[in-house]
Amino acid sequence: MSLPPLTRRYAVWLFLGLALLLWGCRPDNARPLETLVIAQGAEPKSLDPHVATSLNDFRILENVYEGLVRFKPGSMEIEPWLAERWEVSGDGKAYTFYLKEGVRFHDGSPFDAEAVKYTFERLLDSEHPEHDTGPFPLAFFFSQVESIEVIDTHTVRFQLKEPFAPFLANLAYPTGYIVSPDAVRLLRGGYGRKPSGTGPFHVTDWQSNRFVRLERFDDYWGERPELAQVYFQTVTDENARLTELLSGSADLIVEVAPDLIQYFRDDPAYRVYEESGPHLWFLIFNLRSPVLEDVRVRQAINYAIDKQGIAEEFLQGTATVAAGPVPRAFGWAYNDDIQPYPYDPDEARTLIQEAGAEGATLTFYATESGSGMLDPKGMAQAIQADLAAVGLDVVIETYEWNTFLSKVNGGLEGQADMAEMAWMTNDPDTLPFLTLRSQAWPEEGGFNSGYYANEQVDQWLEQARRETDLQQRAALYRKVQQVVHEEAPWAVIASWRQNAVSNDRVHGLRLEPSFLFRLDGVSVGDGKEAAE
Amino acid sequence: MTAYIFKRLLYMVPVLLAVTFILFVLMKLVPGDAAEAMLGPYATPENVERLREDMQLDQPFFVQYFGWLGDIVRGDLGTAYSLDRPVRDEVLERFGATLVLAGGAFLVCCLLGLGAGFFLAAREHGTGAKVVTLMTLAGISLPSFWLGLLFILLFAVELHWLPAGGMYSLFGGETLGDLLRHLVLPSLALGLVAAAVTARLMRTQMLEVLSQGYIRTARAKGLREAKVLGKHAFINGFIAVIPVLGLQAGYVLGGAVYIETIFQWPGIGRMLVQAIQARDLLLVQGGVLLVGVSYLFINLLADVLQHALDPRLKQ
Numbered sequence: 114m115s116l117p118p119l120t121r122r123y124a125v126w127l128f129l130g131l132a133l134l135l136w137g138c139r140p141d142n143a144r145p146l147e148t149l150v151i152a153q154g155a156e157p158k159s160l161d162p163h164v165a166t167s168l169n170d171f172r173i174l175e176n177v178y179e180g181l182v183r184f185k186p187g188s189m190e191i192e193p194w195l196a197e198r199w200e201v202s203g204d205g206k207a208y209t210f211y212l213k214e215g216v217r218f219h220d221g222s223p224f225d226a227e228a229v230k231y232t233f234e235r236l237l238d239s240e241h242p243e244h245d246t247g248p249f250p251l252a253f254f255f256s257q258v259e260s261i262e263v264i265d266t267h268t269v270r271f272q273l274k275e276p277f278a279p280f281l282a283n284l285a286y287p288t289g290y291i292v293s294p295d296a297v298r299l300l301r302g303g304y305g306r307k308p309s310g311t312g313p314f315h316v317t318d319w320q321s322n323r324f325v326r327l328e329r330f331d332d333y334w335g336e337r338p339e340l341a342q343v344y345f346q347t348v349t350d351e352n353a354r355l356t357e358l359l360s361g362s363a364d365l366i367v368e369v370a371p372d373l374i375q376y377f378r379d380d381p382a383y384r385v386y387e388e389s390g391p392h393l394w395f396l397i398f399n400l401r402s403p404v405l406e407d408v409r410v411r412q413a414i415n416y417a418i419d420k421q422g423i424a425e426e427f428l429q430g431t432a433t434v435a436a437g438p439v440p441r442a443f444g445w446a447y448n449d450d451i452q453p454y455p456y457d458p459d460e461a462r463t464l465i466q467e468a469g470a471e472g473a474t475l476t477f478y479a480t481e482s483g484s485g486m487l488d489p490k491g492m493a494q495a496i497q498a499d500l501a502a503v504g505l506d507v508v509i510e511t512y513e514w515n516t517f518l519s520k521v522n523g524g525l526e527g528q529a530d531m532a533e534m535a536w537m538t539n540d541p542d543t544l545p546f547l548t549l550r551s552q553a554w555p556e557e558g559g560f561n562s563g564y565y566a567n568e569q570v571d572q573w574l575e576q577a578r579r580e581t582d583l584q585q586r587a588a589l590y591r592k593v594q595q596v597v598h599e600e601a602p603w604a605v606i607a608s609w610r611q612n613a614v615s616n617d618r619v620h621g622l623r624l625e626p627s628f629l630f631r632l633d634g635v636s637v638g639d640g641k642e643a644a645e
Numbered sequence: 646m647t648a649y650i651f652k653r654l655l656y657m658v659p660v661l662l663a664v665t666f667i668l669f670v671l672m673k674l675v676p677g678d679a680a681e682a683m684l685g686p687y688a689t690p691e692n693v694e695r696l697r698e699d700m701q702l703d704q705p706f707f708v709q710y711f712g713w714l715g716d717i718v719r720g721d722l723g724t725a726y727s728l729d730r731p732v733r734d735e736v737l738e739r740f741g742a743t744l745v746l747a748g749g750a751f752l753v754c755c756l757l758g759l760g761a762g763f764f765l766a767a768r769e770h771g772t773g774a775k776v777v778t779l780m781t782l783a784g785i786s787l788p789s790f791w792l793g794l795l796f797i798l799l800f801a802v803e804l805h806w807l808p809a810g811g812m813y814s815l816f817g818g819e820t821l822g823d824l825l826r827h828l829v830l831p832s833l834a835l836g837l838v839a840a841a842v843t844a845r846l847m848r849t850q851m852l853e854v855l856s857q858g859y860i861r862t863a864r865a866k867g868l869r870e871a872k873v874l875g876k877h878a879f880i881n882g883f884i885a886v887i888p889v890l891g892l893q894a895g896y897v898l899g900g901a902v903y904i905e906t907i908f909q910w911p912g913i914g915r916m917l918v919q920a921i922q923a924r925d926l927l928l929v930q931g932g933v934l935l936v937g938v939s940y941l942f943i944n945l946l947a948d949v950l951q952h953a954l955d956p957r958l959k960q
Contacts, residue, residue, distance in 0.1 A: 127756060144816055322911060322919075324815060344815050349919070352794070353909050356809040360801040481922055513922030 159305030168484030178310030205276030371429035524555030565602035743912035753836025762847020784841025793834035810909035891947025
């Protein structure tokens with residue numbers, strides 16, 4: 114029996130239809146030359162450098178804005194940038210910066226001493242007409258600034274309330290980058306979506322949940338970047354980021370999962386980038402929780418977690434076990450005498466028994482993904498399993514990153530017993546000062562979400578930032594590390610080796626130990642870039 | 646006919662009310678307070694309290710429910726705090742993208758499903774029929790998210806024929822061709838399962854029709870086989886399949902949630918996942934409401950269509 118004519122006709126139409134569809138689907142959108150596509154895991158919250166706090170936002174900001182000083186490529190030393198040089202007064206309280214001339218913002222307005230003054234006054238002065246374009250969560254980086262004085266068009270002086278050792282390092286961080294006063298005055302709350310800095314790239318398009326596009330800024334004062342365009346694509350799903358790279362739609366993906374890194378290491382068609390940095394992944398304990406107010410339970414959790422297993426097996430060597438609140442990257446301030454709590458479930462069980470906390474139920478806040486959080490879901494589950502083994506019942510609650518931050522930064526009291534958290538800092542002062550002092554409790558506007566309090570630690574940290582002698586400062590940080598290690602307000606788990614994977618079109622990228630992400634030396638091309 | 650449609654629309658009112666009520670209760674059961682979630686870490690207790698009053702969160706349950714219902718009737722779904730944008734605008738925009746995807750998937754379901762069903766019935770015992778039967782069996786058994794991943798690996802990663810995700814390319818403007826190119830894989834992944842179900846049902850229905858007396862009569866009086874199959878068997882089989890097609894349309898809408906996540910499709914499914922993670926309850930409410938209502942209307946449409954085509958149902 115031959116096929117019924119109707120079926121045959123149907124098949125012909127179906128075939129024609131599919132052919133038409135495929136014709137319609139031919140690639141008609143070749144990638145423009147000198148264009149780099151980066152896929153990262155979260156939509157930026159704001160491109161106002163004073164509003165942004167996450168590494169995803171910083172990756173974009175770093176190429177759009179500049180500060181008075183910056184970290185020297187490949188190190189965490191400070192070098193002059195928008196300021197050609199600076200002088201510090203004898204008492205360590207006045208910093209005078211001599212600014213580069215002929216620098217323009219992306220909106221065409223000139224960079225000068227007034228712009229510097231405006232930038233920091235908007236950030237710090239609650240009476241400033243544009244202070245309400247915030248909130249500025251990291252403004253306290255500069256809370257020691259008393260006044261800013263314009264000496265002449267290209268000279269500006271910062272007067273500090275007291276000597277503040279991390280001041281220059283903070284100026285090199287996005288929170289210290291200079292914004293265009295004209296653009297902020299014009300756009301006000303909308304500035305975060307239409308930013309204007311002095312950097313080598315300017316933002317030309319931002320499509321929500323799709324991408325932010327940067328283009329080369331033609332009036333840039335410095336060396337002209339090789340890339341004409343950069344797309345920061347938002348691809349929240351980890352597997353989708355991978356397929357974007359594999360299919361060639363994206364050139365570069367960041368924060369790649371450990372088991373995938375292995376996959377790319379041996380493939381000559383891809384390049385793997387890794388660099389250790391001043392990062393710390395830890396658990397915050399809620400010291401107002403009836404279970405965790407007992408130091409024995411906190412120490413028990415420290416003993417119960419197999420940090421080695423997490424860093425080397427679970428994260429496959431993309432992180433190293435950390436010991437205290439100062440990451441090892443700050444070699445000069447690091448306390449080598451402190452060893453991480455060993456993995457000792459028996460000791461943990463004993464301590465829990467002593468504290469009478471057997472079978473306690475703990476709520477644990479975790480996040481889906483987030484800047485610097487490594488594998489937050491997987492690590493939370495690994496910790497949950499380790500704690501179950503010593504008789505603690507952990508309930509994980511998972512939130513999207515921005516929601517998670519709001520919840521944790523608001524303080525854990527009444528919400529959760531512990532939360533995972535990660536910080537990247539530019540100075541050994543920053544993390545303990547913002548998260549371990551009793552003056553940094555959430556109700557005071559700080560990030561001490563677990564309400565740790567120790568007067569001695571408060572004092573040492575205050576003292577350390579007034580100390581101009583590096584050795585003296587280091588000694589204070591070592592003492593802080595020792596006490597925090599014993600009192601265990603956190604479980605310090607690991608320090609991250611940041612990574613990225615690109616295809617072989619990408620040249621000249623290097624990751625910075627500061628974790629800031631610079632594209633000025635990057636180029637693309639192998640003659641094939643016309644094909645998507 | 647008009648009376649039938651009117652009656653069906655009338656029946657929908659209690660169903661719609663039930664949908665809104667269940668949805669509202671479910672959202673109330675979600676832990677956390679919407680006012681606190683909206684204000685974030687910069688909230689002072691006074692501000693939270695003031696916002697709770699503004700949002701009527703301090704009112705009794707039924708006052709809140711009927712207040713919300715009244716807002717819906719006026720077309721006001723509130724503001725999505727995580728996006729700082731009216732829920733209605735966001736939901737409608739995202740729903741448009743979902744309709745494109747679901748439309749593509751439904752087209753796959755109809756073209757392949759009805760076609761394969763017809764073929765299976767017409768060639769009941771052929772080798773081709775066995776192969777197609779096997780394929781439909783596989784289609785029913787494979788979850789569409791897995792199929793989606795497989796498609797991405799094969800067609801995007803290995804062969805580079807089609808893009809791995811998104812609705813439009815980053816470059817080259819948002820053209821129809823570009824959209825189609827991005828639509829092929831997700832709509833196939835989503836539509837094939839529905840197509841397999843449809844094919845098997847279509848086959849059964851047609852075979853049943855073919856065993857009827859009037860088919861024997863038609864063949865006996867010398868009607869060409871093409872006409873027997875195409876006109877009598879196909880049309881009459883198809884009428885019985887229509888309500889199931891309505892269900893399949895609902896299935897592709899629901900399945901869009903995970904297919905959109907895998908393929909980074911900017912539709913309402915992905916929006917819901919993000920809104921749930923952000924605890925943006927108003928946005929979740931608005932999105933689920935729209936999906937639920939559209940499900941009801943699709944089924945209404947299917948029933949009306951069946952009624953129009955099947956004279957027996959008119960009595």
